[in-house]
Amino acid sequence: xxxxxxxxxxxxxxxxxxxxxxxxxxxxxxxxxxxxxxxxxxxxxxxxxxxxxxxxxxxxxxxxxxxxxxxxxxxxxxxxxxxxxxxxxxxxxxxxxxxxxxxxxxxxxxxxxxxxxxxxxxxxxxxxxxxxxxxxxxxxxxxxxxxxxxxxxxxxxxxxxxxxxxxxxxxxxxxxxxxxxxxxxxxxxxxxxxxxxxxxxxxxxxxxxxxxxxx
Amino acid sequence: xxxxxxxxxxxxxxxxxxxxxxxxxxxxxxxxxxxxxxxxxxxxxxxxxxxxxxxxxxxxxxxxxxxxxxxxxxxxxxxxxxxxxxxxxxxxxxxxxxxxxxxxxxxxxxxxxxxxxxxxxxxxxxxxxxxxxxxxxxxxxxxxxxxxxxxxxxxxxxxxxxxxxxxxxxxxxxxxxxxxxxxxxxxxxxxxxxxxxxxxxxxxxxxxxxxxxxxxxxxxxxxxxxxxxxxxxxxxxxxxxxxxxxxxxxxxxxxxxxxxxxxxxxxxxxxxxxxxxxxxxxxxxxxxxxxxxxxxxxxxxxxxxxxxxxxxxxxxxxxxxxxxxxxxxxxxxxxxxxxxxxxxxxxxxxxxxxxxxxxxxxxxxxxxxxxxxxxxxxxxxxxxxxxxxxxxxxxxxxxxxxxxxxxxxxxxxxxxxxxxxxxxxxxxxxxxxxxxxxxxxxxxxxxxxxxxxxxxxxxxxxxxxxxxxxxxxxxxxxxxxxxxxxxxxxxxxxxxxxxxxxxxxxxxxxxxxxxxxxxxxxxxxxxxxxxxxxxxxxxxxxxxxxxxxxxxxxxxxxxxxxxxxxxxxxxxxxxxxxxxxxxxxxxxxxxxxxxxxxxxxxxxxxxxxxxxxxxxxxxxxxxxxxxxxxxxxxxxxxxxxxxxxxxxxxxxxxxxxxxxxxxxxxxxxxxxxxxxxxxxxxxxxxxxxxxxxxxxxxxxxxxxxxxxxxxxx
Numbered sequence: 027x028x029x030x031x032x033x034x035x036x037x038x039x040x041x042x043x044x045x046x047x048x049x050x051x052x053x054x055x056x057x058x059x060x061x062x063x064x065x066x067x068x069x070x071x072x073x074x075x076x077x078x079x080x081x082x083x084x085x086x087x088x089x090x091x092x093x094x095x096x097x098x099x100x101x102x103x104x105x106x107x108x109x110x111x112x113x114x115x116x117x118x119x120x121x122x123x124x125x126x127x128x129x130x131x132x133x134x135x136x137x138x139x140x141x142x143x144x145x146x147x148x149x150x151x152x153x154x155x156x157x158x159x160x161x162x163x164x165x166x167x168x169x170x171x172x173x174x175x176x177x178x179x180x181x182x183x184x185x186x187x188x189x190x191x192x193x194x195x196x197x198x199x200x201x202x203x204x205x206x207x208x209x210x211x212x213x214x215x216x217x218x219x220x221x222x223x224x225x226x227x228x229x230x231x232x233x234x235x236x237x238x239x240x241x
Numbered sequence: 242x243x244x245x246x247x248x249x250x251x252x253x254x255x256x257x258x259x260x261x262x263x264x265x266x267x268x269x270x271x272x273x274x275x276x277x278x279x280x281x282x283x284x285x286x287x288x289x290x291x292x293x294x295x296x297x298x299x300x301x302x303x304x305x306x307x308x309x310x311x312x313x314x315x316x317x318x319x320x321x322x323x324x325x326x327x328x329x330x331x332x333x334x335x336x337x338x339x340x341x342x343x344x345x346x347x348x349x350x351x352x353x354x355x356x357x358x359x360x361x362x363x364x365x366x367x368x369x370x371x372x373x374x375x376x377x378x379x380x381x382x383x384x385x386x387x388x389x390x391x392x393x394x395x396x397x398x399x400x401x402x403x404x405x406x407x408x409x410x411x412x413x414x415x416x417x418x419x420x421x422x423x424x425x426x427x428x429x430x431x432x433x434x435x436x437x438x439x440x441x442x443x444x445x446x447x448x449x450x451x452x453x454x455x456x457x458x459x460x461x462x463x464x465x466x467x468x469x470x471x472x473x474x475x476x477x478x479x480x481x482x483x484x485x486x487x488x489x490x491x492x493x494x495x496x497x498x499x500x501x502x503x504x505x506x507x508x509x510x511x512x513x514x515x516x517x518x519x520x521x522x523x524x525x526x527x528x529x530x531x532x533x534x535x536x537x538x539x540x541x542x543x544x545x546x547x548x549x550x551x552x553x554x555x556x557x558x559x560x561x562x563x564x565x566x567x568x569x570x571x572x573x574x575x576x577x578x579x580x581x582x583x584x585x586x587x588x589x590x591x592x593x594x595x596x597x598x599x600x601x602x603x604x605x606x607x608x609x610x611x612x613x614x615x616x617x618x619x620x621x622x623x624x625x626x627x628x629x630x631x632x633x634x635x636x637x638x639x640x641x642x643x644x645x646x647x648x649x650x651x652x653x654x655x656x657x658x659x660x661x662x663x664x665x666x667x668x669x670x671x672x673x674x675x676x677x678x679x680x681x682x683x684x685x686x687x688x689x690x691x692x693x694x695x696x697x698x699x700x701x702x703x704x705x706x707x708x709x710x711x712x713x714x715x716x717x718x719x720x721x722x723x724x725x726x727x728x729x730x731x732x733x734x735x736x737x738x739x740x741x742x743x744x745x746x747x748x749x750x751x752x753x754x755x756x757x758x759x760x761x762x763x764x765x766x767x768x769x770x771x772x773x774x775x776x777x778x779x780x781x782x783x784x785x786x787x788x789x790x791x792x793x794x795x796x797x798x799x800x801x802x803x804x805x806x807x808x809x810x811x812x813x814x815x816x817x818x819x820x821x822x823x824x825x826x827x828x829x830x831x832x833x834x835x836x837x838x839x840x841x842x843x844x845x846x847x848x849x850x851x852x853x854x855x856x857x858x859x860x861x862x863x864x865x866x867x868x869x870x871x872x873x874x875x876x877x878x879x880x881x882x883x884x885x886x887x888x889x890x891x892x893x894x895x896x897x898x899x900x901x902x903x904x905x906x907x908x909x910x911x912x913x914x915x916x917x918x919x920x921x922x923x924x925x926x927x928x929x930x931x932x933x934x935x936x937x938x939x940x941x942x943x944x945x946x947x948x949x950x951x952x953x954x
Contacts, residue, residue: 051286055286070276070277073277073290074277074290077277077279077288077289077290078286078288078290080279080281080312081279081281081285081286081287081288082286084281084283084284084310085283085284085285085286110751115314119314160440163470163471164470166470166471167470167471193889194889199888199889
């Protein structure tokens with residue numbers, strides 16, 4: 027009787043251990059890949075990391091992070107791609123990844139929605155004249171939603187600042203508002219821990235570079 | 242117990258350590274290697290991307306029966322069962338090309354699609370708003386495209402030898418009974434629907450889908466916007482009136498409303514008009530659009546428009562200028578449209594809708610008063626299914642109820658008719674490969690006035706021989722009830738018929754488009770009226786043939802976007818009071834347009850110029866023996882527009898048509914009786930004024946302060 031109880035205890039402990047191992051495996055793999063996506067410099071190397079996120083996401087249906095980083099990687103591919111057809115193809119899948127990430131209960135909605143706005147912003151660049159109205163509207167709405175959920179999201183602030191800046195430049199207007207948002211973004215980035223975890227930490231360099239335009 | 246546990250751990254350890262090496266190569270069906278493909282073990286993280294040579298290699302700790310999956314953009318996903326037992330596995334994988342939107346050929350014969358989303362569009366939704374001379378009128382902008390013949394005194398779309406009534410407008414798939422506003426005789430009418438309401442426009446100059454019936458020449462399909470994303474208020478102060486619009490956005494719904502007041506009287510007071518107005522046009526208009534997302538995939542759209550306008554003018558008798566007849570029109574227009582779409586399963590979508598149009602005209606000609614009421618109800622149900630990635634099918638049914646009544650106060654009788662049309666249609670599209678597609682359709686229509694069922698075929702295909710250029714061919718037979726003026730006298734007239742044959746070539750390459758099209762169109766059953774007995778019959782016929790070119794380039798010069806279009810038309814028909822087949826007065830052999838737009842950054846302005854040329858049109862001179870022997874001088878117009886954006890949310894818009902002030906003559910009216918010398922006296926039909934000048938200030942108030950009304954101009 028006693029040994030049976032002990033055995034079951036051991037089994038419980040084993041299950042916990044395995045679950046932990048599984049989760050550790052997830053976290054370790056993800057951290058490695060997240061670092062890789064941040065470091066990738068070419069469309070090819072990004073595509074490789076994106077493929078890995080796709081594989082993890084196919085195996086981990088309850089996790090939002092692989093979808094999020096797959097979408098992020100695709101947006102980065104789009105920023106480096108010159109062929110508009112391919113650019114659109116990457117962004118289309120990125121949008122699907124974002125949509126799927128939103129459906130997952132544990133998702134950090136503020137981050138996911140901010141990335142969604144980034145996808146729309148990149149879509150504008152393919153054909154600004156005719157897509158500007160629709161997609162910049164969608165991008166603005168996404169950033170606003172992201173900030174509503176988490177006013178401290180530095181990525182949402184930084185992207186919003188760039189959007190405001192681009193619009194001001196297009197209309198030859200004042201960039202004050204954009205730069206103010208940019209400063210706010212940089213301040214929030216400073217509060218963020220600069221170490222790789224599953225949480226998104228990208229965008230600090232981009233925000234600082236942006237702010238240098240303001241001077 | 243302890244040994245048991247120990248061996249358990251050892252077992253786990255071994256399991257964890259046993260690795261299987263998997264390697265291989267991924268190619269397409271032609272044997273070309275595919276770099277960047279994603280190779281994985283289903284349910285595990287293990288996998289790799291293929292390298293430059295299409296090769297991959299990885300190890301997995303998984304054991305037993307596994308599924309190896311390979312995926313890459315543009316190819317069908319691939320899966321293969323493998324058994325991992327520590328021995329290396331080598332595989333050769335051949336991916337099959339999938340039919341995908343980016344690469345696949347599309348049928349372009351006869352159609353111009355304008356949308357901001359599709360990458361392949363030749364004409365964009367924004368173009369409608371920013372084309373000089375179009376004055377933000379949908380038909381005005383489409384008149385710069387090949388296939389249209391400019392008829393300056395009408396403002397409607399005349400396509401490939403067809404008259405204005407042969408083009409039908411559909412909003413979200415639903416029929417619009419009369420898409421144009423009320424206009425004085427021989428003055429251009431404007432479309433009732435503003436371009437900014439729509440996210441997409443599909444303008445077909447022939448060979449259109451079986452879904453659209455009751456149109457002999459052309460279908461203009463307008464796709465209204467989905468749920469708006471930003472709340473905003475728009476104010477417009479115009480030289481001819483004012484408007485205010487508000488859009489309110491909720492989580493899953495939006496409501497937009499607009500009211501507009503147009504009074505052209507002060508403007509006519511300043512600028513001399515050819516027309517002797519008693520009361521210049523004055524109109525009140527309101528519209529509202531409601532959008533509601535239902536569940537995950539459903540979207541409900543409701544749109545309503547009402548317009549009340551009136552004017553009166555004096556028409557001088559041609560023989561005796563002192564004799565004037567007062568012509569007065571009071572037009573009431575109501576339109577409501579409901580459309581709903583939803584996914585019913587993974588592969589099937591459903592959409593349905595109802596539209597209701599009610600038009601009431603109170604017309605006064607001298608002392609005679611005429612009351613005219615035209616009503617239409619249209620309901621439709623469509624299911625769209627994709628049977629595979631290569632095959633799509635559309636099935637639908639619709640009911641159109643049309644009733645008309647006109648009463649002249651001097652007569653006790655009224656002329657009226659009620660027509661019910663029941664139609665069903667089926668269309669399938671099949672991709673043989675990314676380079677070849679075939680579409681076949683059929684439409685069956687039952688007409689209650691004739692108590693008859695008619696079946697019309699549709700067929701089209703497209704073929705892409707190289708990387709970018711593609712050929713399309715389209716054929717179809719189309720039918721349309723004769724005009725109200727005829728059916729109200731004889732309700733058993735047959736439907737008028739046309740057949741289209743179109744061959745088209747299109748090359749779109751990096752912001753440059755070239756397109757050439759040839760067509761032949763045959764008319765049958767056109768309604769004629771015997772000059773002596775006034776009897777109506779279906780013994781008219783005719784043809785139209787021609788070729789067209791289109792070139793658009795927005796790459797060569799930065800910030801400059803321009804297009805050229807040319808149409809050649811040869812047409813003759815016998816209809817109405819024509820004694821034989823002749824070229825009708827609305828047709829013109831040559832039409833040419835050049836449209837340019839340039840954005841000046843320093844001036845914060847977009848400037849546009851449009852030049853249009855139309856060769857002389859036929860008119861009938863009763864002093865000559867030969868019917869329809871006269872030719873008007875050519876028509877030409879140079880229009881200019883200028884949009885200035887002092888702030889992101891303010892636009893100042895100025896536009897002027899016919900800058901050069903050419904005296905365009907659209908035709909001639911002749912006296913009913915010869916004068917004392919036995920000659921029928923003529924009077925040219927001219928533009929109401931040489932130029933139309935418009936100035937407006939548009940202000941948008943919204944949270945983000947950067948939206949403006951540019952697309953609505």
